[in-house]
Amino acid sequence: MTNNYDIxxxxxxxxxxxxxxxxxxxxxxxxxxDENTKPGGQLFKQIHKFFGSHEHKAGVRGFxxxxxxxAEAAELGVEVWLNSVxxxxxxxxxxxxxxxxxxxxxxxxxxxxxxxxxxxxAFPGAALPGVMGAGAIQTMINVHRVLPGKRVVMLGSxxxxxxxxxxxxxxxxxxxxxxxxxxxIGGYGVHAAKIRRAGVPILVGTTxxxxxxxxxxxxxxxxxxxxxxQPVPGGETTLAIDTVGIAVGLTPLTELAWMAxxxxxxxxxxxxxxxxxxxxxxxxxxxxxxxxxITGVEEASTAMEEGRLAGxxxxxxxxxxxxxxxxxxxxxxxxxxxxxxGPFGLGRRxxxxxxxxxxxxxxxxxx
Amino acid sequence: xxxTNHPVLGDAPPGRQVTIWLDxxxxxxxxxxxIAAALLASGRRVFRRTPRFHEPRGVFCGIGRCxxxxxxxxxxxxxxxxxxxxRDGMVITSNLKEVPAGDx
Numbered sequence: 194m195t196n197n198y199d200i201x202x203x204x205x206x207x208x209x210x211x212x213x214x215x216x217x218x219x220x221x222x223x224x225x226x227d228e229n230t231k232p233g234g235q236l237f238k239q240i241h242k243f244f245g246s247h248e249h250k251a252g253v254r255g256f257x258x259x260x261x262x263x264a265e266a267a268e269l270g271v272e273v274w275l276n277s278v279x280x281x282x283x284x285x286x287x288x289x290x291x292x293x294x295x296x297x298x299x300x301x302x303x304x305x306x307x308x309x310x311x312x313x314x315a316f317p318g319a320a321l322p323g324v325m326g327a328g329a330i331q332t333m334i335n336v337h338r339v340l341p342g343k344r345v346v347m348l349g350s351x352x353x354x355x356x357x358x359x360x361x362x363x364x365x366x367x368x369x370x371x372x373x374x375x376x377x378i379g380g381y382g383v384h385a386a387k388i389r390r391a392g393v394p395i396l397v398g399t400t401x402x403x404x405x406x407x408x409x410x411x412x413x414x415x416x417x418x419x420x421x422x423q424p425v426p427g428g429e430t431t432l433a434i435d436t437v438g439i440a441v442g443l444t445p446l447t448e449l450a451w452m453a454x455x456x457x458x459x460x461x462x463x464x465x466x467x468x469x470x471x472x473x474x475x476x477x478x479x480x481x482x483x484x485x486x487i488t489g490v491e492e493a494s495t496a497m498e499e500g501r502l503a504g505x506x507x508x509x510x511x512x513x514x515x516x517x518x519x520x521x522x523x524x525x526x527x528x529x530x531x532x533x534x535g536p537f538g539l540g541r542r543x544x545x546x547x548x549x550x551x552x553x554x555x556x557x558x559x560x
Numbered sequence: 561x562x563x564t565n566h567p568v569l570g571d572a573p574p575g576r577q578v579t580i581w582l583d584x585x586x587x588x589x590x591x592x593x594x595i596a597a598a599l600l601a602s603g604r605r606v607f608r609r610t611p612r613f614h615e616p617r618g619v620f621c622g623i624g625r626c627x628x629x630x631x632x633x634x635x636x637x638x639x640x641x642x643x644x645x646x647r648d649g650m651v652i653t654s655n656l657k658e659v660p661a662g663d664x
Contacts, residue, residue, distance in 0.1 A: 228624070230592070230645050240568045254568070310625045320628070322605040322618025329622025329642070337597035338563040338572045341605070341619070364563045408616050409605045 198224045200507050201287045201300035203279040203449060206234020207493045208485025208500035209306035210262040210271075215504030215521075217269035219514030224298070225271060226289055228278045233259040234308055235328065236493060238335040240363075241356055243494060255493060262497075282453040282481065302480050302507040305450055306500060309443035309464060309486035314348065318404030318413075319439075327357040327440035334364040342436025346413055347371040348401050352492075354440030355384035358393060361438075368393045369434050374400040374418055381537065402429060404437055413437060443490045450487065453478055458551050462544035463489025469552040473506035473522065474499055477555055482507050489548070491533075491541055498529045562601050578648035583657060595641035595652060596622070596629050607631055607641065608655050 200216045202209045205227035217223045231237070239255025266273065274291055281288035287298040311326035313319065323342060327349070333339045345366050347358045350373035358368045371388065376398050378385045385395060402416035402424065417428025444465045451457070455468040456477040467489045474482045482503040485496035502525045509518035533542035565571050575590035580598060589598035596619045599607065606616040607629050620628040624643035632653040633639040641652075 229643065230594075310623060311621060313620070313626075320615065320617065320620075322607070322616050325619055326621050329619060332622050333597060333600060333619075334563055335569065337593050337601075338566070338569075339593075339597045339601040340561045340563055341600045343561070363567050365561075409618065 196296060197299045198222050198301070199511055199513070200224070200302045200304060200504075201226065201298055202304040202306055203227075203287070204234065204306035204308055204485070204487075205229070205232035205273055205275070206306060206308050206485060206496065207236050207258070207262065208308075208487075208496040208503075209234070209304065210259075210266055211497040211500030212304045212306060212482075212484055212504035212507070213271040213273075213500075214262065214265045214269060215501045216508040216513070217266070217271045219505070219508040221508040221511060221513045223271050224300075225266070225273045226277045226279050226287070226291075227273065227275055230276060232263060232273055232275060235332075236262075238328075238331045239493065240335050240360065258493070258497075279449060282449055285480065301511055302482065304474075304482040304484060304500075304503045304507060305468075305476075305487055306483070306485045306496075306503075307446040307449060307487045309445050309490050311439065312442045312444055314439055314441045316401050316403050318406070318410065321404055321406055321410040322408070323406070323410035323435055324404055324437040324439065327353050327438040328443075330436070330438050331357045331360060334360060334366075340364050340366055342434075343367060344369055344434045345436040345438055346401070346415075346432055346434045347438040347440060349373065349438075349440030349442070350375075350378045350380055350385065350395060350397070351440060351442065352380035352384055353443075354438065355380045355388060357438055357440060358388050359384065359391070362388070362391050362393070366436075369432055370394050370396055370415070372396045372399040372401060372415060374398070374422060376420070401437065410435065410437055443486065445487045445490060447487055450476065450481075450483065453481060455481065455483075456555055458548060460489060460544050460548065462540055463491075463548075467548065469548060469555055471552045471556075472526070472549055474503035475506065477552070480507075480510075489541070489544065495529060495532050495541075498525050498532065501525050502529075561603070578646060578650075580646050580648075580650040580652060582652045583654055589646040591648070592645050595631070595633065595639075595644050595646050595650070598646050599641070606656065611655075 199221040200223045202225045205225045236259030237256045277291040289296045402414045415430045416424040450468040457466045468476045484499040484503040509515045605618045617628045620626045622642045624640045629641045630638045
């Protein structure tokens with residue numbers, strides 16, 4: 194039967210593609226299913242250079258990493274179905290709609306690498322046209338080469354807000370201000386420095402009180418906040434802008450794992466409810482693995498490492514590359530520890546360790 | 561507005577020009593780009609109004625999750641324009657002419 198696969202992966206982003214490469218390299222018949230028209234997830238809009246060490250592609254731009262992963266996957270014979278939606282998981286079966294046709298795939302192992310979606314934030318006028326997710330803006334300017342507006346205010350000083358603000362400047366827009374409700378900048382200093390050098394004011398202790406405009410956004414009212422995030426009387430400023438970028442975090446896209454019946458845990462540090470998984474990325478459902486932002490919002494570098502781990506583990510469980518699997522997994526885990534170090538990574542490392550500990554507990558409860 | 565030259569990405573690849581039809585008017589688009597990108601490139605930001613309160617909506621999430629950008633495409637209602645690629649001759653209909661503007 195042609196619809197029989199060793200491993201079916203939902204999501205062709207960095208985690209899914211990395212998983213596919215590792216699984217196929219070891220001999221597993223691997224299929225990646227993605228609902229988008231192009232593979233690569235959010236890698237192709239990341240035109241900035243990555244950080245970390247050489248083995249983490251430091252100094253390489255996101256889209257170049259995406260191109261390399263795709264070339265590797267193609268070379269190894271990984272099948273990729275685009276415009277195809279995974280809508281259900283059953284025991285060793287994956288239900289897909291492809292080009293309007295319903296197809297049921299047999300899969301010995303399943304890897305969910307569905308990513309995350311941007312958070313919205315509520316203020317009057319937040320639904321006006323011109324108020325957009327920062328990631329949506331980034332896709333428009335860097336992938337489709339379309340500038341959605343000319344004068345932008347960005348909300349949120351995490352790495353997404355900082356990077357997209359800079360990339361808006363590169364694309365020819367004016368960034369009037371970047372506002373952050375907390376008292377300090379959230380993302381890396383190097384990203385913040387780039388937009389400060391370009392003259393963009395970063396206003397900490399400030400938020401958007403409301404957006405206004407007839408038919409579409411024409412301005413925002415900013416409000417100064419006190420230490421308890423309450424507006425300071427008289428601290429309002431009005432800016433004339435035509436675009437608002439919302440960069441207030443992401444939430445893992447976990448619908449498939451919920452439907453399948455995976456056990457979840459709430460982890461605020463990782464962006465919300467995430468499926469419990471063990472050190473091999475296997476969930477509480479045998480044969481169902483997770484990798485990337487679905488397991489908690491991090492970066493593309495960690496997503497790829499988690500993908501590799503899941504790919505190696507799922508393949509080894511089927512007997513592919515089993516002899517070297519423990520050593521291969523150990524190498525990935527040590528690289529992941531490096532990515533999750535330092536003042537920015539440590540919180541994620543602790544949150545991830547907590548997931549593994551809870552997974553162990555869940556396993557012992559069932560015994 | 562299109563980003564034709566870029567300090568990192570260089571000049572935009574030419575792409576095949578196609579024509580799509582928005583509420584009866586022809587609109588230039590690049591083959592394969594999402595409908596939403598073509599509309600934003602032409603400066604159109606209001607894609608529809610909500611049926612009950614007639615509030616304007618445009619692109620928000622850009623990944624097919626929020627459904628703010630839905631329009632009728634080739635007769636099919638509620639198509640997510642941010643994840644649907646343009647095709648030459650595609651007919652896109654907003655509800656902007658039938659639904660009156662809201663009070664805001």
